[in-house]
Amino acid sequence: MASEHENMLMSMSPSVLHPRDMTEAWTFKKLLDSDAVYVAGGTLLRTQWESGQAAMPKHLIDLSSIPGLKGIEKEEHSLAIGALTPLSECRKDEHIRLHCPMLVDAIRSIAAISVRNVATIGGNIVSRVGDCLPVFIVCQADFEWNTGLSPMTEDASEWTERLQAQLPKASHLLTRIHLPLFKTTEIVPRRFGAFHKVGRREAFTPSLITVALNGGLKADGTVGEIRVAAGGGQTIPHRLFAAEKLMKGQQINRELLAAVHQTIVDGYKPKPDPFATEAYRKKTAANLIVAELWKIAAGPSDEGRERDDP
Amino acid sequence: MIHKILAERRTEMDLECEINGEPISLDVPPTRRLLSILRDDLQLTGTKVSCEIGRCGACMVLVDGQQVNSCLTMAYQCDGKSITTIEGLGSSEVDPIQQCFLEEGGYQCGYCTPGMIISVKALLTHNPEPSAEDIEEAMSGNLCRCTGYGGIIRSVQKAVSLRRNTQ
Numbered sequence: 001m002a003s004e005h006e007n008m009l010m011s012m013s014p015s016v017l018h019p020r021d022m023t024e025a026w027t028f029k030k031l032l033d034s035d036a037v038y039v040a041g042g043t044l045l046r047t048q049w050e051s052g053q054a055a056m057p058k059h060l061i062d063l064s065s066i067p068g069l070k071g072i073e074k075e076e077h078s079l080a081i082g083a084l085t086p087l088s089e090c091r092k093d094e095h096i097r098l099h100c101p102m103l104v105d106a107i108r109s110i111a112a113i114s115v116r117n118v119a120t121i122g123g124n125i126v127s128r129v130g131d132c133l134p135v136f137i138v139c140q141a142d143f144e145w146n147t148g149l150s151p152m153t154e155d156a157s158e159w160t161e162r163l164q165a166q167l168p169k170a171s172h173l174l175t176r177i178h179l180p181l182f183k184t185t186e187i188v189p190r191r192f193g194a195f196h197k198v199g200r201r202e203a204f205t206p207s208l209i210t211v212a213l214n215g216g217l218k219a220d221g222t223v224g225e226i227r228v229a230a231g232g233g234q235t236i237p238h239r240l241f242a243a244e245k246l247m248k249g250q251q252i253n254r255e256l257l258a259a260v261h262q263t264i265v266d267g268y269k270p271k272p273d274p275f276a277t278e279a280y281r282k283k284t285a286a287n288l289i290v291a292e293l294w295k296i297a298a299g300p301s302d303e304g305r306e307r308d309d310p
Numbered sequence: 311m312i313h314k315i316l317a318e319r320r321t322e323m324d325l326e327c328e329i330n331g332e333p334i335s336l337d338v339p340p341t342r343r344l345l346s347i348l349r350d351d352l353q354l355t356g357t358k359v360s361c362e363i364g365r366c367g368a369c370m371v372l373v374d375g376q377q378v379n380s381c382l383t384m385a386y387q388c389d390g391k392s393i394t395t396i397e398g399l400g401s402s403e404v405d406p407i408q409q410c411f412l413e414e415g416g417y418q419c420g421y422c423t424p425g426m427i428i429s430v431k432a433l434l435t436h437n438p439e440p441s442a443e444d445i446e447e448a449m450s451g452n453l454c455r456c457t458g459y460g461g462i463i464r465s466v467q468k469a470v471s472l473r474r475n476t477q
C-alpha cells in the first residue's frame with residue numbers, strides 16, 4: 001500500500017527527484033517503476049513528450065544531481081567518459097580529439113551546439129539510436145552500468161546486439177564509457193578509422209545512415225584487424241560481421257571491395273521510414289564504407305577526419 | 311524511510327536564478343519550460359517561440375554564457391544559473407553585435423534575429439577569432455526563413471572584425 005509520502009508525491013505531478021548518489025537513483029527508479037524516468041539533459045525526452053511519442057511521467061529522476069558522473073579522464077589504456085558529460089564537452093576535449101577524432105566527427109554531426117550544450121553522451125547511448133553508437137561499437141568501447149547490485153561492464157557491440165532482441169533494463173544506470181586507446185604496433189603499423197553520417201540535409205539533420213569503421217593494416221598492406229558498424233534513423237546500430245570476416249587478412253583491392261559492397265547490402269538491416277527505403281539505406285551504407293576503404297588502400301589515413309582544425 | 315528520502319530529494323516549486331543580472335525567485339513547477347517562464351511569466355517576449363522542439367533557435371538564450379534552447383530547458387535545470395536573454399544584451403546601449411546586424415542587413419522580418427544574436431554572442435565569447443566553419447557550426451541551430459543567410463554571415467564577420475579592432 002502506498003504511504004502518505006508516496007500519495008503526496010503522486011498527487012503533485014510531475015515532480016523532480018534529485019538523488020545524491022547512484023544507489024539512490026536506482027532505488028527511486030525501482031520503487032517508482034514506470035511512473036519515473038531517468039533524465040540527463042532531457043533533450044530527447046522533451047521531444048518525445050512534445051510529439052506525444054511518450055507521456056510525461058509522474059516523476060523525473062534528475063541524474064545531473066549525482067556527483068562524479070561528468071568529465072573525461074585519460075587512463076593507462078583508455079579514456080573514461082562520464083555518462084553525464086555534455087556532448088559539447090566531449091566535442092572539445094583534447095584527449096578525445098587526439099585519440100578518437102571519429103567520435104568528434106560523430107558528435108559534430110549531432111543536432112546543433114545549443115542542444116549539445118545540454119545533451120549528454122550517456123543519453124545519446126541509452127536512446128539506442130544515437131549517432132555516437134557506431135563509433136563506440138567499432139572502437140570496442142565498454143559501457144559501465146550501475147545495476148543496483150554491482151557495477152556491470154558490457155562491450156558496446158554486445159549491448160547493441162542484445163538490444164536487437166530485447167529492451168534495455170529501465171533501472172540500469174549508465175555511469176561511464178571506457179574508450180580504448182588504439183596504438184600502432186609492429187604487427188599493425190598503420191591504423192585507420194572513420195565515421196560518416198548521411199541525413200536529408202548537410203547539417204543539423206537527423207541521420208538516415210551512419211557508418212563507422214576502425215582497424216589496422218599490416219606492413220604487407222593486408223587487413224590486420226577491422227570492425228565495421230552501421231546504423232542511422234531508428235535503426236539500432238550493429239556490426240557487419242560478414243563484411244569484417246571477408247576483409248581480415250586480405251589486400252584491399254577492387255575485387256575485395258566489390259564483394260564487401262555486396263555483403264553489406266545483404267547483411268545490413270536498416271529500418272525504413274517514409275523518407276528513405278531499405279534499399280536506399282543499404283546501398284548508401286555500402287557505398288560509404290567501400291569509399292572509405294578505397295581511400296585507406298590508396299594512401300596514409302587521416303583517421304577519418306573530415307574537416308576540423310586541431 | 312525511503313519515502314522520507316524521496317520527499318527530501320524533491321524539488322520545491324521555486325526557482326532561484328539570475329535573469330539579465332537580476333536575482334530572481336519564482337514559484338513555478340520544476341518542469342516548466344524556461345521559454346514559458348520568460349515569455350509568459352516575466353513578459354520577456356524578446357525570446358521568440360516557433361518550433362518548440364529545439365530545431366529553429368528562435369528561443370535561444372544564454373545559460374551561464376552558453377547558448378541553449380529555452381524550449382528544451384526545464385525550470386529545475388536553471389536553478390542557481392545565470393540566464394541572459396536578448397533584453398539583457400542591449401539593455402543600456404545597442405550591443406555591437408546588434409549594431410552589425412543593423413548595418414549589414416542581417417534581418418528581414420526579424421523573428422529569428424534575437425536567437426541569432428544570442429548565438430553570435432556565445433560564439434564570440436568562447437572563440438573571438440572564428441573561422442568560416444566555426445561560424446557555420448555555431449549558427450547551424452538558428453534557422454531563418456527570410457534572408458538566405460548572406461546578410462547574417464556578413465553581420466557575424468563584421469562583429470568579429472569590430473571586436474578585433476576595438477581590443
Ligand SMILES: Cc1cc2nc3c(=O)[nH]c(=O)nc-3n(C[C@H](O)[C@H](O)[C@H](O)COP(=O)(O)OP(=O)(O)OC[C@H]3O[C@@H](n4cnc5c(N)ncnc54)[C@H](O)[C@@H]3O)c2cc1C
Pocket residue numbers: 037038039040041042043044045046047063083084087109110111112115118119120121122123124125126127129130131132172173174175204205206207363364365382
Ligand atoms: C533538435 C534536436 C536534434 C537532435 N539531433 C540528433 C542527432 O542528430 N543525432 C542524435 O543522435 N541525436 C539527436 N537528438 C537526440 C538527443 O538530443 C541526443 O540523443 C542526446 O544525446 C540525448 O541526451 P540527453 O542527455 O538529452 O538524454 P535524455 O533526453 O535525458 O535521455 C534520453 C534517454 O536516455 C535515458 N538516459 C539518459 N541518461 C541515462 C543514463 N546515464 N543511464 C540510463 N538511462 C539514461 C533517459 O531515461 C531517456 O530514456 C536531437 C535532439 C534534438 C532536440
Ligand code: FES
Pocket residue numbers: 358359360361362363364365366367368369370379380381382
Ligand atoms: S522554439 Fe525553441 S528551438 Fe524552436
Ligand code: FES
Pocket residue numbers: 416417418419420421422423453454455456457
Ligand atoms: S529575418 Fe525573418 S526569419 Fe530570419
